[in-house]
Structures are given as structure tokens and as C-alpha cells.
Amino acid sequence: MGFTSGAAFGTVLALRSGGAAGIGTSLGAAGGGLAAAALVFGLSRREGRTSPLRLVLVGIGIAAAFGAGAVLLLSRLPLTEAADAQRWLAGSLVARDWHHVRQIALSLVLVGSAAAAMARALALLELGDDLAATLGLGVERARLGLTFVAVLAATAAVSVAGPLPFIALMAAPLSRRLGQWGAPGARMAAAGITGALIATLADLLARIGIGGIQLPVGALTGLWAVPIFCGFWPAK
Known part of the structure; x- marks a missing residue:
């Protein structure tokens, strides 16, 4: 939906502006991710409502725009810094x-606490917007809050590992199939743990898969998603 692409753009922008790795890149990732989220939600709203399908379609466009922006910034960096970026x-x-x-870990504590507080709202949203509103939930406010928590979680991960x-x-x-x-x-907790295991396994295979060559972890996770897109692994 463009959030991690925005975070990646923000991180490269921080590096381009002379920011050091660490707090500078973290703030850049958070700013880029939130900017992407604001654009996605702003462009997806019609008549005061947000359609999930429209969110996805707009998110694809925003992701492409931020991805192109990151490439443009890379072209303006010195060769060594551009290669690292x-x-x-x-x-x-x-090198982590x-x-x-x-x-x-600090990000996980903060975001995890916020996600736990939003669990009831998520349960009501699963019933459908109309029924959730009947039960007293502010649907749009809850959706924005959940998205904010998700963006913070994604940008925290991107600031450390890049956009996997x-x-x-x-x-x-996968977590649904395991239990x-x-x-x-x-x-949410099961999905988070499963995602961490996927990233760890991908990193292990990237280090030992081909002797003497350190493969990008993102390349492996991208390849693993092909069976899901092609329908070889059912999504439900």
C-alpha cells in the first residue's frame, strides 16, 4: 500500500541530506511512511468513506511514485554512498x-502496546462497517488509528532492515495455516512472529545459499511471494 516504499524514500532522503544511520534514518523512515499513508488515505476517500479496494489501488500508485523518487535520490548520491543505499x-x-x-525492541514495545489497545476495534471492523458503527465504533477513526499503528510498525522495521x-x-x-x-x-501476534521467522530464515539462506555470495534478503522474500501471487499457495 505504499507505506514501506515511503519509508524507504524517507530513509534515502535522510542519507542524502547528510543524516547518520540510526536516529536520523529512523526519523526519515517514519516521516516517509506517514507521508505515504496520508497520501494514500487522502486520495482514497470518496464522500467521507474509504474503500479497501481503492486503498490498495492508490497504494500501488503511491508505492511506484516513492520508489521512483528513491531511485532519483540514489542518482544524486556519491558512488560509494549510492552503492550502500x-x-x-x-x-x-x-552489519546489524x-x-x-x-x-x-523499543519500537516493538511501543507499537505492540498500541496494537493491543486497538484489538477490540479491529474485531468490530471484521463484522463490517455498518454493524461496527451500529455497535458504537467510529469506523473511519478506528481505521485511521489502525493504519497509523501499522505504518509505525512498518517504518520501524524498514529503518533497520530496509524494505523487505x-x-x-x-x-x-502462513500463520493461519499453522494454527x-x-x-x-x-x-496479529501470530502473524508478527511468523513474519520474523520468515525474515530470519531468508537471512540465513541468503548467507549460506551460494558460497561466497551474500544475497539480498529482499530478493529471497520477493521470490517466496511468487507462489502466493500465482495461486500455488492458498491465501486462506
Whole structure:
């Protein structure tokens, strides 16, 4: 939906502006992701309502725009910095240390707490907009809140590992096939753990898959999504 592409653009923009890795790139990723989310929601609203299908279609366009912007910024960087940024855009866990672990752990605590607080709203939204509104839920406000939490989670991950593609697409279907998780909070936690396992396995294979060559983690996660898109692995 364009959020991770916006985060990637924000990170490259921070690097282009002379920001150092760490807090600068984290803020750049958060700013880019939130900007993408604002554009997606702003362009998707019609008559005060937001259609999920329109969200996806607009998100594809926003993702393409931010991806093109990141490439343009890369062309303006010095050769060495551009090569480093390009490796980061491909998605990588190379040269990550305990500083990055602490950074993502803090983000996980904050975002996880917010997600747990929004679990009831998510459960009501699953009943449909009309019924959720009848039960007293502010549908648009709840949807915006959930999106804000999701954007913060995605940008925190992108600021550390780069934009690893399609993990969210794979994590939820795989977690549903591995077990029956009733409440929305349990399903979110299961999907998060599954996504972490996918990223870890992809990194392990990237390191040992071809002797002497460190493959980009994002390339593997992108390839793994092909069976889902082609229907070889059912989404439900």
C-alpha cells in the first residue's frame, strides 16, 4: 500500500541530506511512511468513506511514485554512498548489531502496546462497517488509528532492515495455516512472529545459499511471494 516504499524514500532522503544511520534514518523512515499513508488515505476517500479496494489501488500508485523518487535520490548520491543505499534498499540484515536490536525492541514495545489497545476495534471492523458503527465504533477513526499503528510498525522495521518485500503478505496466511488463532490480538501476534521467522530464515539462506555470495534478503522474500501471487499457495 505504499507505506514501506515511503519509508524507504524517507530513509534515502535522510542519507542524502547528510543524516547518520540510526536516529536520523529512523526519523526519515517514519516521516516517509506517514507521508505515504496520508497520501494514500487522502486520495482514497470518496464522500467521507474509504474503500479497501481503492486503498490498495492508490497504494500501488503511491508505492511506484516513492520508489521512483528513491531511485532519483540514489542518482544524486556519491558512488560509494549510492552503492550502500542500494544494498539497503534491496533489504539486508548485514552489519546489524545490538544497537539495532535495542532500536527495534523499543519500537516493538511501543507499537505492540498500541496494537493491543486497538484489538477490540479491529474485531468490530471484521463484522463490517455498518454493524461496527451500529455497535458504537467510529469506523473511519478506528481505521485511521489502525493504519497509523501499522505504518509505525512498518517504518520501524524498514529503518533497520530496509524494505523487505511481501513479508506481510506471506505472514498472515502462513500463520493461519499453522494454527487457529481466535481473537484479533492473537492473530496479529501470530502473524508478527511468523513474519520474523520468515525474515530470519531468508537471512540465513541468503548467507549460506551460494558460497561466497551474500544475497539480498529482499530478493529471497520477493521470490517466496511468487507462489502466493500465482495461486500455488492458498491465501486462506
